[in-house]
Amino acid sequence: MGLSGRMQQVIVGAMALVAVLLVWGGFEPVIYAQNAKSQAVIEKAFPSSGKCKRCHERVFEEWETSPLSKSIHSAAFRASLDAYLNSSAGKDKALCFRCHAPHIREFPDQAQLFVDQAKSGDPSLDGVACAQCHLIKQVDRAKHPPEPKYELGSKTLYGPYKDFVQNLAHQSMELGLFQKSDLCLNCHQSVPSALNLGKANDLLGNWDQSKAVKSGKECQSCHMPEQVGESANGEKKRKTANHTFPGRIGKLRQEAAKLDVQTKVEGEKTTVTVTVQSLVPHNLPTTHPAWASVALDLDIKGKNLKTVFTDKRVYGRVYQDAKGQKTSFDFEAVKVLEDTVLKPEEIRVETFTFPTPKDTKTFDVEVILNYAPITGSASFLQRVEAESSKGSQDPVFQPIDIVKRTENIPVNK
Ligand code: HEC
Ligand code: HEC
Ligand code: HEC
Ligand code: HEC
Ligand code: HEC
Numbered sequence: 001m002g003l004s005g006r007m008q009q010v011i012v013g014a015m016a017l018v019a020v021l022l023v024w025g026g027f028e029p030v031i032y033a034q035n036a037k038s039q040a041v042i043e044k045a046f047p048s049s050g051k052c053k054r055c056h057e058r059v060f061e062e063w064e065t066s067p068l069s070k071s072i073h074s075a076a077f078r079a080s081l082d083a084y085l086n087s088s089a090g091k092d093k094a095l096c097f098r099c100h101a102p103h104i105r106e107f108p109d110q111a112q113l114f115v116d117q118a119k120s121g122d123p124s125l126d127g128v129a130c131a132q133c134h135l136i137k138q139v140d141r142a143k144h145p146p147e148p149k150y151e152l153g154s155k156t157l158y159g160p161y162k163d164f165v166q167n168l169a170h171q172s173m174e175l176g177l178f179q180k181s182d183l184c185l186n187c188h189q190s191v192p193s194a195l196n197l198g199k200a201n202d203l204l205g206n207w208d209q210s211k212a213v214k215s216g217k218e219c220q221s222c223h224m225p226e227q228v229g230e231s232a233n234g235e236k237k238r239k240t241a242n243h244t245f246p247g248r249i250g251k252l253r254q255e256a257a258k259l260d261v262q263t264k265v266e267g268e269k270t271t272v273t274v275t276v277q278s279l280v281p282h283n284l285p286t287t288h289p290a291w292a293s294v295a296l297d298l299d300i301k302g303k304n305l306k307t308v309f310t311d312k313r314v315y316g317r318v319y320q321d322a323k324g325q326k327t328s329f330d331f332e333a334v335k336v337l338e339d340t341v342l343k344p345e346e347i348r349v350e351t352f353t354f355p356t357p358k359d360t361k362t363f364d365v366e367v368i369l370n371y372a373p374i375t376g377s378a379s380f381l382q383r384v385e386a387e388s389s390k391g392s393q394d395p396v397f398q399p400i401d402i403v404k405r406t407e408n409i410p411v412n413k
Pocket of ligand 2: 070071072073074075076077080081084095096097098099100145186187188189190191192193247286288289331
């Protein structure tokens with residue numbers, strides 16, 4: 001028994017309609033519901049930071065202003081995640097999240113969910129939040145990079161206090177790890193995608209040989225400075241740890257380096273000698289992402305404070321990819337072409353020579369050490385701009401001053 005042509009057309013048409021409905025009307029909500037369920041499972045193991053806010057308002061507000069709370073949110077992260085996933089290196093979808101949203105380690109099957117959330121630009125999943133640190137029971141430093149071990153399902157949160165006040169939401173336990181650099185090293189020591197670079201992938205350098213560390217300082221001493229306040233709402237004041245994680249943001253920058261400037265005018269020629277003394281007990285900058293660099297900018301202002309000469313030195317690493325091209329992505333780097341990072345507590349002397357400014361009795365020498373704006377291929381930078389709600393005004397396109405010195409120099413006739 002055959003169907004008439006007209007009947008066949010109706011059936012095919014109806015099937016197409018059903019298919020469309022499945023995709024737009026039915027299929028999507030199914031995926032959406034599945035994702036929501038997966039996210040609920042993930043957040044059962046790693047409660048979202050919003051849950052902790054209820055009782056730890058002070059800590060939450062500090063953390064919220066820190067870069068850690070935006071670890072899967074920035075335009076630069078989205079653009080470079082995309083570049084990674086589209087590269088030949090990008091097979092392991094979970095890789096970037098191992099540090100940027102480390103709970104992925106416990107949910108390897110959910111990598112696509114993390115990718116989709118990051119790509120949305122407005123993820124509701126946490127990146128590096130409260131539970132992502134306070135559920136870490138151990139860090140295995142024998143691994144490269146070191147690996148965290150999470151303790152899930154016991155409702156115990158680890159922290160620095162032995163004499164904690166009991167509460168109804170969770171159990172507490174003191175762990176020495178929380179006052180040790182080890183906790184930070186699993187994310188800050190080296191990046192696994194660049195492991196073929198071996199020792200050149202080391203982000204911190206010989207930090208453990210620095211004077212600061214030998215005198216007993218841990219990462220927390222400087223980046224989670226001690227203060228006094230409520231640890232939980234309404235509890236008595238005690239020693240707490242600042243969770244704004246000062247770095248590029250915050251006052252810690254003023255302690256990064258000392259600049260000494262000597263200017264010698266010799267007739268037509270002037271020489272400026274800048275001594276940069278890094279006070280940082282690890283590399284400055286730490287070179288992930290690979291474009292991270294610090295610049296020393298010299299600006300000479302002559303008559304009417306008009307700039308008559310500029311020059312700069314750049315501290316960072318220049319990487320090469322497998323095709324022999326320079327790359328600003330560490331995941332495709334095979335070689336370090338140049339390494340000018342300031343080593344722990346290093347003193348670097350820079351000399352600049354230029355023609356003595358004319359028609360003026362004095363001139364200004366301005367020296368600024370700053371975190372340099374993002375660099376990379378034109379297409380990558382355009383992508384970052386397009387991904388950012390602020391466009392070309394995104395903070396990554398602006399330098400961040402670290403320390404500055406200005407001197408007024410007489411021109412002796
Ligand atoms: C689970 C991984 C992880 C752990 C553990 C971790 N961090 Fe980070 N940290 C990150 C990521 C990712 C960023 C970058 C966030 C961003 O800007 O997107 C960051 C940023 C920072 C910054 C800001 C850097 C800047 O350029 O301003 C500081 C400071 C910092 N971390 C200190 C620490 C300290 C101290 C510890 C240990 C107590 C620690 N971190 C533990 C992943 C981690
Ligand atoms: C071993 C841990 C680790 C891995 C793996 C890792 N990152 Fe990061 N990432 C960090 C840390 C720590 C910082 C903060 C560095 C700093 O400020 O000095 C950071 C900072 C960044 C930043 C600058 C801050 C921001 O959010 O805009 C970008 C972009 C970035 N990472 C992209 C990536 C991409 C893409 C991948 C995967 C190819 C990746 N990272 C893999 C630890 C990691
Ligand atoms: C990058 C890891 C990291 C993240 C993210 C983090 N903490 Fe902490 N937290 C620590 C460390 C390390 C200490 C102990 C620091 C010390 O004593 O020097 C600490 C201390 C604490 C303390 C006791 C001291 C105090 O300041 O009150 C509480 C409570 C706490 N954290 C809650 C939270 C909450 C809530 C969040 C999220 C809003 C959070 N933490 C995010 C690492 C982290
Ligand atoms: C019902 C209120 C409540 C909620 C919700 C809550 N906490 Fe607490 N938490 C407390 C109290 C109270 C203390 C004890 C503070 C003290 O001793 O000064 C505490 C202590 C801590 C400590 C210190 C433990 C130690 O031994 O050092 C950490 C870390 C911590 N909480 C993390 C979290 C995190 C992460 C969340 C969210 C997943 C959270 N808390 C949710 C009330 C709460
Ligand atoms: C003696 C204080 C001190 C100690 C200890 C210390 N730092 Fe820093 N760190 C600084 C200063 C100062 C800067 C530079 C100014 C700034 O960016 O805040 C800095 C910058 C940073 C930055 C951001 C700059 C960049 O180049 O990306 C990160 C990330 C960082 N430190 C991580 C760590 C980690 C991880 C440890 C532990 C292994 C650590 N620091 C130990 C003082 C310290």
